[in-house]
Amino acid sequence: MVKTFLVGIILGVAAAAGALYANPVVDQERKISYGSVVLNGGNREIFHINIPADRVMNGGAGQSNSVPDGLVWPNDEILATVSTEMFKLRNEIDQIIGIAARTVAVEGDESSSVIDWVLHIPARGTLFINMDSMPADDGRRAGEFNTGTREFQAMTGVVTERWVVETSDDEDAPDGRIELFATYVSQLEEAVE
Amino acid sequence: MKYLIALFLGIVTGAVIFAAVLVYNPFIGKSGLSPLEVSDSRTMSLSYSAVASESIVYTNDGESTMDPYPEAVEQLWEDTIRQSSAMATVMRDGRNQTVGLGIKFSSLSEQTRLLSGKALVDSVWYVYLPGRGAFFLEQTENYWDYLRSVVLPAYRSSANTWKGSWLGNVTAGPGALGTAKVTGSSGEFEGLDMLAVESIAVKAWRVEGGPVAAEGRLLIELPDVVDAAAAEASQKLD
Numbered sequence: 001m002v003k004t005f006l007v008g009i010i011l012g013v014a015a016a017a018g019a020l021y022a023n024p025v026v027d028q029e030r031k032i033s034y035g036s037v038v039l040n041g042g043n044r045e046i047f048h049i050n051i052p053a054d055r056v057m058n059g060g061a062g063q064s065n066s067v068p069d070g071l072v073w074p075n076d077e078i079l080a081t082v083s084t085e086m087f088k089l090r091n092e093i094d095q096i097i098g099i100a101a102r103t104v105a106v107e108g109d110e111s112s113s114v115i116d117w118v119l120h121i122p123a124r125g126t127l128f129i130n131m132d133s134m135p136a137d138d139g140r141r142a143g144e145f146n147t148g149t150r151e152f153q154a155m156t157g158v159v160t161e162r163w164v165v166e167t168s169d170d171e172d173a174p175d176g177r178i179e180l181f182a183t184y185v186s187q188l189e190e191a192v193e
Numbered sequence: 194m195k196y197l198i199a200l201f202l203g204i205v206t207g208a209v210i211f212a213a214v215l216v217y218n219p220f221i222g223k224s225g226l227s228p229l230e231v232s233d234s235r236t237m238s239l240s241y242s243a244v245a246s247e248s249i250v251y252t253n254d255g256e257s258t259m260d261p262y263p264e265a266v267e268q269l270w271e272d273t274i275r276q277s278s279a280m281a282t283v284m285r286d287g288r289n290q291t292v293g294l295g296i297k298f299s300s301l302s303e304q305t306r307l308l309s310g311k312a313l314v315d316s317v318w319y320v321y322l323p324g325r326g327a328f329f330l331e332q333t334e335n336y337w338d339y340l341r342s343v344v345l346p347a348y349r350s351s352a353n354t355w356k357g358s359w360l361g362n363v364t365a366g367p368g369a370l371g372t373a374k375v376t377g378s379s380g381e382f383e384g385l386d387m388l389a390v391e392s393i394a395v396k397a398w399r400v401e402g403g404p405v406a407a408e409g410r411l412l413i414e415l416p417d418v419v420d421a422a423a424a425e426a427s428q429k430l431d
Contacts, residue, residue, distance in 0.1 A: 004196045008203015015204065016211040020308050026301040029272040056267045057250045057281060070263030071250060074283050076291040078323050084294065086250065086279055088271070096271040099279050101296045105321055114327055114379050118319045122277045122300035126317045128329040130378050147376040149317065149331045 028123040034092040035184075042157065042185040047119065049087045049100065050174040056099070057086035081106045087178075089119055097121050110134070117143065117159070117180070125150030127182070129159045139163065145184075157184040216341055221310030227362045227390040227412065228370040235415045239284045239320065241295055243393055243407035249294075253278040258344075259403035276301040284320060284411075293322035295411075302333060312337040313365070318411065326380020330389055330411070332373030335365035343398050353400035360394045375413055389413040 035043040049055075058067040060083025066073065073079070082105045089098040098121035105114040115131040131143035140162045148155055165176040215221075229236055245251040245262045252261040254275040255268035269277055277300040284295045295318055302313035318330040338361050347355035364373045368388060377385035390412050397405040 001195060001199045004199040005203040005206075008200040008205075009207035009210065010203075011200075012204035012207020012209075013211045014207075016208040017308065024303065025305045025307055026276065026303050028276060028300065028303055031273060056252060056269075056279065059249060059281065068250070068263055068265040068267065070265055072263075074249065074291060076283070078291055079283075079294060082294055082321060082323060084281060084296065086281065086296070088267070088269070088274070095273070097273050099269065099274055099277060099298055101279075101281075101298070101319060103294070103296065103319065103321055103327075105323060105327075107323070114321065116319065116321075116327060116378065118296065118298065118317065118329070120277070120279075120298035120300070120317060122274060122315075126298065126331065128317075128319070128376070128378070146378050147329060147331075149315070 030123040031091060031095050031097050033124070038183055042183050044181060044183045046092045047097075047100075047180040047182065048090050048092075048094075049178040049180075050090065050094075051176055051178065053174055054088040054090065054096075055085065056088060057084070059084055060104075089121070097123075115141070115143075116146075117161075119180070125152045127152045127155075131159070131161065152184075154186055155184045156186075157182060159183070215307070215310075216345065218310070221337070227364075227392070228372060229388060229390050229412050229414050232414055234417075237413045237415055238287050239292065239295070239411045239413070240286075240289075241282045241284055241409050241411075243395070243409040244404050245280075245402075248280050248282040250281045251278070252280075258400065274300075284322070293320060293325075295320045299334075304333070307337075310337045311335055311365075312340055320411070322380075324380075326377065326382040328375050328377045328382045328385075328387070328413075330373050330375045330413075331367070332364045332389070332391065333366040334363040334391065336363060339363065339393065339395075343395050347398050347400055354405075355398045356396065358394075358396055360392065362390050362392045364390045364392075385416055387414055387416060 035045045038044050055067050059071055059073045061073055061080040084103040087100045088096045089100040091097045101118045103116050111133050113133045117129040119127040126149045128146045129143045130146050131141050135141040140160050143159045145157045160181045162179050164179055166173050245259045250266055252266045252268055254270050261268055280297045282295050283291050284293045286292045297318050299314050299316040302315045305311055305313045314334040316332055316334055321327040343355050343359050365371050372388040372390055375387035375389045377383050392410050395407040399405055
């Protein structure tokens, strides 16, 4: 009987090790990414954020519409010209796929403002985007990928943001949405001699 | 029948022995000395409170140990983001002065391998320091030592609380020496590639709510060009 017990111990150790090895502890839920090929090369993907439903945070010095209720922006003069918003990020078919932050810092005049986006998609990686200080005449603002992680690591590209007012009469319709058009271009691999 | 009972008890004992060896194995998951601690280069230290209620905003799926803050904040309950957290916090310098804003997004990593002491989290920081510029930090963090030294003892305690002093580097990559990758985007950091390490110092942790007294720190290695820019800025101020 002692031998059976000892065999059981070995089996128990092996079963526990096998179970831990075979079963992934973390499995991030993935949604299909809806990309399209653009004429001059690369792929385009459209993200959007429904306002106000997807807004997680809206903070800045002296803001009257802070989100969430109870948010206290630090009373430090050094942060007086900085504001940041945090959102849930949706794909083209309105599924939530990640979280995003948009930070605006006014340094001197408006033309030298820093406007940066961080798009974090847990199953895919993160994109860090630097936007132009000034929007174009049509209201769109352009930006460039600065860097990315995992799936976005080997990508360069551009992003355009625009605000679209919702025209639907639906009671549950959002006020509008922020649209982000991302155009990805893979970095060329160095030629091998 | 008695052989079956003996076999069953043996299997249970084996599984328990395996778990104990895994948790208490001193050779895995130990966070070592950061290469930046012994670097000759100038470094910049930014600290932040690792307690949710001391941040500007902290949110997660609402069911994890750390409670979202403020209470009314939208929770990340959707399938695609429920294993993630988001935080906005004040960054302080070595003299405890506010120097900027930090935003951290973290997600449990699919590379997690408990068998080899890897409880991994993929995280990114966006840090904006007014007057200096902004940078983006990407890293893989390993919380195995933290779980083993702080969280597990708290669960074992009859008061569901851990008190003590734990300090460890959580950054485990992507750099070969276990460093984070930092990319500057504006101001004096524009165009720079740097290295960093994040560490956490915990003094109290409780099962309901997570860290009670804890501070995080980003240690960033600055290239010489930043030293020159800082000296120039200092001369102008003089």
